[in-house]
Amino acid sequence: MSQKSVTDMGKRMRFRENFIKYFSFSTIVILIIFFYSRHQMFLGPANLRTLLSDSAPLIIMAAGMTLVLLLGSIDLSMGAVCSVANVITVQILNGLGAQLGSPALGSVMALLVAVAFGAFAGLTLGCVHVKLKVPSFIASLGFMSLWQSVAYLITPAPVSVAKVMWGGVDWNKITFGVVGLPLILALGWVLVLYVFQSRTSFGRGLLAIGGNERASRIAGIPVDRTKIIVFMITGICAAIGGYFLAAKLRSSAPTVGVPFTLLIVASVALGGTALSGGRGSVLGTVLGVFTVSIIRNGLNFMRVDAYWQDIVFGIFVLGAVTISVDRSIRGVVIK
């Protein structure tokens, strides 16, 4: 292969990667202008506050999913894990928290249990995927079904946080100007994950594994361990997402995580992470989340049928995947 075409290949790939980010960024700008021109209220403090704080759980979960997608795997069970964590949180808050008589303590306990569950869910998924070699999408599909049923078994119907326990969830309402505490926490968490991804040997292994798993293995990168740890982190992210949702809604529902699966994948894809693995970053995902949030918020604001959302995000996922797929290697069988 000539030197020139090789260079072109790299350029093309970088262009594609950035194209999605530019697309997301310009979408944000255009949509803000568009919605603002229709309704001055769109940029009013009330809506801005909703928009920003609503995106917190999505940021946390999408950041987790980013790590999995960097590996070239996927975790479709995040929504279900989020649901279980959500119902666990409210159950503990209403049960243990009430017994302890302290909303704050109950809230912390709930968070700990939810995170422990998330880590466990991630660990089992990771082990089934890595040790038994079950492809991640089908393994996570199986777990999605399992956790969904667990969520229903804990509480089949929505449950509200008892009024005396509101102290345990009211941190969600703290705001600094238009920026709420949940958003700050979520961005802080993203920063933690970014440091993990870029500054620890495990995290740096991620991109290598996603780019070429076989080469990474031969190079002596602990592939199996890295993968399992990443699935655990993702499980924890899903659980924290469920906890945040409980605080935001002041209630739990066994299906609360269901719509998130698509939103998470769409956010990561719009953030410039290649769904085939190896390229991308959790920071890009934040951009993707805001794109998704603005579209959702704007459509709600315009009172457009919610049914359009699935179509729009489905097409976005499809488009982003198609652009970011690496077609330069010939002879690879894609299944």
Next chain:
Amino acid sequence: MAAKQLAAMTITEEFAARVRQEGQRERIMRYAPMLVLFGMILFFVVVCGSAFASVSNMVAILNQLAIPLVVAIGLTFVIMLGGIDLSINGTVGMSCALLGVFVLNNRLPYDFGIFGIMIAVGASLSVGLLIGLIHVYLKVPSFLVSFAFMYICKGIGLLSYSGQPPTIIDPVLAELPKVSFLGIPFITWIALAVLLVCIFIQEYTAFGRYIYAVGTDETILRAVGVSVNKVKVMVFVLAGICFGIAGVLWGIRLGMGEVMVGDGLMFPAQAAVVVGGTSLSGGKGGVIHTIVGVLVMTVLANGLLLMGVNPYIKTGIEGLIILAAVALTVARGPKVISK
């Protein structure tokens, strides 16, 4: 095998022994689904007694079997290729919704009769075609394409009737669920017809042989000059048709066009296909295997219901079954890369 014996063998013999062992394992796996089915039937006969082993329950099982069977058959072909179709929830739901919208109904002014059915199946077919084309020509993994289309289809379905599912008042379609022949409901007959056609396609056409071949080794087909891409796209179209038919059958049974009917279908269908012995890596299994898989899943659901088990446990069990069946059939080894 004793280590001593192993040491005495030459390398060629060791190799042959390994191949034999794999063959043995495969033979055991071939009969495993049947054993599971009979074990399960035995269990439910013992536990539930006549409530399970009655004629009326058998008919009920046949009735429950129909739609999952049609869905699982469509999925079987895709999985035989080594691909997957996650769009089921969406395509079945969309087809059901479009049926409700385009035949005589109580909410929208369309009445295309038989053409309504064609529109429903045709829409689902086109989605299959699109999935196939994008997957094959833009080289996007099938699970991602179909994942996106699941949501797109759901959206289209919901949009078609803007939130309020229409009730079907077409006199023929409304009457059909009550029709039965030889004690077997009409819908089941349709499912059996689909089954027969698909067995025919699989066993008696070159296309059917090519599906196996693509799942086993694509390079061989290229060497012979068969278009792998065409086979793949056709399979996704076939799956789309099956999902469309399933949606129409749901619409007829329910008497309305409702997107949500698709929601419970994907897990049992995936589970049925892999339990039946169609391997996710492709090339193995087939429609006939899937019949056993669907029977396993239907009998399980039926038995659990009779035992009075919390219905939410059912989806959990389906998830575990998918995990177990895939883990048992998937290729392993230090060099296998699974994403």
Next chain:
Amino acid sequence: MSIKERAICFSAKDIQKHYGATHALKGVDLEVREGEIVGLVGENGAGKSTLLKIMIGADDPDAGHMTMNGQPYEPKNPMDANRKGMGMVFQEQSLIVSLNVGQNLFFGYEKNFRKYGFINWPRMYREAQQVLEEVDVQNINPRKKVNALNFATRQMIEIAKVMNVTRHAGGAKCVILLDEPTSVLSEEETQNLFVQMRKIAARGHGVVFVSHRLDEVLEITDRIYVYKDGASVGAVETAKATEPMLYEMMVGRTTTSEYYQLDKQIKPSDEVVLEVKDLGLAGVFKDVNFKLHRGEVLGMCGVVGSGKEDICEVICGDQRPTAGEVLIRGKHTHFASPAKAREAGVLMIPKERLAEGIVRTLSVENNIAASNQELVSKGGFVSVARIRAQALRWIERLRIKTSGPKVLLMQLSGGNQQKTVFSRVLASECEILILNHPTRGVDVGAKEEIYGLIRDMMGEGKAVILLGDTLDECIGMSNRVLVMKDGLMTGEFYADANDKPSQVDVVSLMM
């Protein structure tokens, strides 16, 4: 009528083929007469497989001319080649194991059996039976699935399939290509195969037999072509050929001592860093014993499939052995993965650079740092500055041509990619290195630099197991050479700088 007077069935003249920088075929000739069995021998990389691929239409030649039964022959694809009377039994079998025998025999020709849209299976199976009988396979039901059959039977079915498709060539004579057909067969099965080959030849068809087993080639063929480094050395009548004579023809020129920098070859110390005892991997290799010393280059020779590459994979932790043990500096080890092996100081440069050596979507600096994340860390966190500094150091030392450490690896040429792999492996500070074809696919200049690098490594007290790209390279670079054949060690040669073993001696133990 002697063979010489018979009509020429197939001829290829001056066939050339390039793969990127490699000149795989530098003008080879082949002639097959009617009723003749032609042997084709040569080392790995001599160009046999490439020529077969061109003959069967799986690849196009860059230059040259082929004729078949007197007509110009330019197959577009294997199916086209079949129609013109060329058939091939592939090394990696081309049967679809999930289908049955009959379906495999007529794969791609189903429309001949179609009636009202149905395939008439009974008729297909009847014809399959006939086709099988032609190659004396009588006890196999055409309805039997291929994966239930043993390899010898599968081979017979392949031959039957090839015979059948070439029948469509009409009355003209066919040529059947057999690529290493005996490698998985037992003695008895091999003899059965030879009976079939003779039968095919007796009907006036041509047969081309490619094998590493010279005794078999001498037994079955009428004439033998010898290839070397992509060019034909000559053809000899089998009756006049002997094994030593063929070895002599096969081996290449021994290169001058400067090329492999023999003046820099040092004597290894007595310290054993790696010892392998009775190592075995079921069905691949067994009873392998050797010691590797500090400062030693241990060459491993053998044809493809001799098990040498699997030994490397076992030592570097990629596969687990089924017998025997590996000792690192006298300590028993059971590596669960290459990561564990790396911790113990064992690392491999793999053969397939693109698939196993590099991450093409990562930058040069990140590729170099992939095997030593701990070394560039500070207080648990990876230091980007250290990674950059390390990359710059290696780029300078190995003269990697790149516009900077942040360039993606896919933008580098093959030689520079390989230098990056070397940088990574050297930066890992592992002591025991397995170099699996380290000069594969790199240009001459980069090759020389890599040789120099290996010599320097020895001075630093590392130990290397080398699988050379050519036999010459393997002998030239090594202190000691091990020879593998069919999964067993067949010989060991000391290769001091001034006393290298002859290639002929080594080859005679390889084949």
